[in-house]
Amino acid sequence: MNNKVFGTTFAALLGSSILFFGVTQAGTYVVNEVIFPAKDFGDQTYIGPFDVSNLPEEEAAVTIQTGVKGWFDQAQVKIKVQDAVVPFPLEVVEFNTNNTLTSAEDGAKNELQFDVTEDSVGTFLNQQFSPFVFSDDEIISATEAIRVQLASGRKDQTIDISNALLSTNTEATVTDVTFDSIDTSVGLQNLVLALDGYVIDPLTTFSLLEFIETADVGVVTEQDLTTVASILYASVLQTNFGVGERSIGPTVPITVPLGFEATINRELGVDFVFTNPNSTTFTLNLNTSGTSLNANLTGLPFVYSYETAITDREEFKPKTIKQFSSFVDQNTIRIKTEGENGVQVSVLKTIISGDDVLETINVSKDFYPPVHKVEVHPLTVPAPPAGTGTSTGGTSGTTDGSGTSTDGTSGQPSTDTGDGSTDSDSSTDGTGTDDGNNSDNSDEETEPQYDKGGNLIPSSK
Numbered sequence: 001m002n003n004k005v006f007g008t009t010f011a012a013l014l015g016s017s018i019l020f021f022g023v024t025q026a027g028t029y030v031v032n033e034v035i036f037p038a039k040d041f042g043d044q045t046y047i048g049p050f051d052v053s054n055l056p057e058e059e060a061a062v063t064i065q066t067g068v069k070g071w072f073d074q075a076q077v078k079i080k081v082q083d084a085v086v087p088f089p090l091e092v093v094e095f096n097t098n099n100t101l102t103s104a105e106d107g108a109k110n111e112l113q114f115d116v117t118e119d120s121v122g123t124f125l126n127q128q129f130s131p132f133v134f135s136d137d138e139i140i141s142a143t144e145a146i147r148v149q150l151a152s153g154r155k156d157q158t159i160d161i162s163n164a165l166l167s168t169n170t171e172a173t174v175t176d177v178t179f180d181s182i183d184t185s186v187g188l189q190n191l192v193l194a195l196d197g198y199v200i201d202p203l204t205t206f207s208l209l210e211f212i213e214t215a216d217v218g219v220v221t222e223q224d225l226t227t228v229a230s231i232l233y234a235s236v237l238q239t240n241f242g243v244g245e246r247s248i249g250p251t252v253p254i255t256v257p258l259g260f261e262a263t264i265n266r267e268l269g270v271d272f273v274f275t276n277p278n279s280t281t282f283t284l285n286l287n288t289s290g291t292s293l294n295a296n297l298t299g300l301p302f303v304y305s306y307e308t309a310i311t312d313r314e315e316f317k318p319k320t321i322k323q324f325s326s327f328v329d330q331n332t333i334r335i336k337t338e339g340e341n342g343v344q345v346s347v348l349k350t351i352i353s354g355d356d357v358l359e360t361i362n363v364s365k366d367f368y369p370p371v372h373k374v375e376v377h378p379l380t381v382p383a384p385p386a387g388t389g390t391s392t393g394g395t396s397g398t399t400d401g402s403g404t405s406t407d408g409t410s411g412q413p414s415t416d417t418g419d420g421s422t423d424s425d426s427s428t429d430g431t432g433t434d435d436g437n438n439s440d441n442s443d444e445e446t447e448p449q450y451d452k453g454g455n456l457i458p459s460s461k
Contacts, residue, residue: 042106048153052104060104061097068095068112071153079124079146080160082278083240084303084353086128088159092120093150111151118143129303130354138165160279162300174282175238175297179231182255182293187220189288191228198284200276200297205244208232208264209271225264227255228286229272231295233262235284236274237349237363238306239297244273252343252368259310259347259366304358307350316342318370328378339373 041052041060050067052060072095077088099113122139125132134142141164149159182188194217200206208229212220226249233246234257247270249263262272276282282299318339328334347363 041104044107045104045110046108047100047104047110048112048151050153057101061101064100064112065095065097068153071155075155076157077150078158079128080158080162081125081129081132081165082162082280082300082302084129085158088124088146092116092124112153114147114150116143116146116150121146131301131303132165134165162279165300171283171298172301173296173298174301175235175295177231177234177238177295179227179234179256179293181291182227183223184288184291184293185221185224187218187224188227188293190218191220191224192286192288192293195228195284196286200282200284202276202279202281205273205275207245207271207273209266209269222264222266225266226262227293229262229264230256230260231286231293232274232284233272234260234308235295235297237308237347240277240302240304240306242275242277244275245271246273246364248366248368250368251371252340257310258313258343259308259345259364261366303353305352307352308363309348309350310345311348312344312346312365314344316344316370318342318372320373320375323374323376324379325376326379328376330378332378334376335373336376337371337374340371342370343368 040056041054043053045051045053047060047064048067050064052063055063072090072093075090077090078085079088094115096113096115100110103113104110118139121143122134125134125139125142142161145161145164146159149157191212194215195211198211208225212225230253233243236243237260246262247265248261252258253261264270264272278300280300282297285296285298287294318341320339323336344365344367346365349361349363351358351361
């Protein structure tokens with residue numbers, strides 16, 4: 001082969017190689033930059049909790065996948081329906097890397113994309129929240145709610161899907177309490193009318209004192225407020241509501257069942273306060289019938305049921321307190337205060353799921369001290385001191401002035417002969433006389449005077 005042919009052949013091969021390489025590179029460029037362009041994330045770019053700022057897409061994918069793997073190992077996700085909170089199995093959740101990267105935007109906080117099937121969510125709901133009947137639409141709505149919450153990538157979270165269940169699970173009466181033998185006063189009727197139909201919003205706190213300040217309830221007494229607060233307290237105990245403030249009175253309640261009293265005192269600021277921790281609303285309904293007061297709450301039913309019980313009743317007998325007064329006749333006892341037994345009871349709240357007892361809570365221990373019996377007795381006149389003379393005839397003798405006894409005599413006792421004179425031995429020196437007219441030659445005899453405490457009032461003479 002001569003040099004000319006070799007040069008021509010070499011040039012042709014070289015040109016073909018260059019053309020092929022160029023086409024190849026051009027094709028790669030078109031694929032990577034035009035058809036499937038590679039992505040580099042800019043500053044301040046986050047996907048879930050993971051920082052992918054200034055990372056190419058491939059490195060960002062590795063960062064996210066590594067982070068999500070750790071998330072699956074540590075995350076604790078729970079599903080909440082009203083009062084029930086149940087762990088959600090992450091085995092039914094899959095992370096979608098492609099959707100996560102392609103939907104991410106530069107310089108923004110982006111979400112993670114998880115796939116959760118409606119079948120797996122439906123099975124979970126039907127197994128864990130059996131009192132509810134879930135429609136297809138509710139399962140779809142619940143699945144979407146779970147996806148949205150998982151997208152944040154938080155390791156510990158509780159997903160409340162209660163509102164997703166309102167389409168077919170209609171409101172029902174969730175509590176029902178009746179107090180009998182109450183005083184249906186005008187004030188109580190006004191208070192019942194003002195509270196009937198009151199809506200308890202989600203995640204809000206109710207205060208009875210704040211309510212009566214803003215509502216037109218007219219004139220109501222402390223007893224009216226205590227009766228209503230007590231039936232509200234009994235209703236709250238049948239729910240998962242939290243009690244923020246509740247007090248009892250000093251004596252055993254008469255019209256309110258023992259263990260359910262919630263006393264109100266506006267002057268001292270004693271209030272009744274409770275909180276609705278749910279994401280759904282409840283409506284309070286109150287009405288009276290004769291001497292009965294009924295209260296109930298309507299709303300989305302609870303998963304669990306709540307029962308209250310009054311246990312460990314113990315009574316304490318009162319003591320008797322004796323008082324003395326000069327205004328009480330001899331041999332007479334006046335009862336100032338009738339005694340009343342004191343009482344102590346424990347209030348228990350049991351949370352039940354189906355036939356299983358989940359928890360028993362000691363709500364309170366209410367103690368009412370006994371009311372002691374108070375007796376008022378007459379004053380007893382003190383007995384004369386030893387050696388003091390006494391008159392046997394009802395008259396007062398005199399002495400030589402050396403002393404005066406409680407009955408007006410001193411020295412040796414005088415003896416009344418009945419004729420107005422005394423025996424010659426009526427005094428130590430024979431000078432004391434009794435003329436039978438209750439008089440003394442030197443001083444006029446008077447009846448002894450006592451103060452209200454039973455003490456002798458000295459003579460002014």
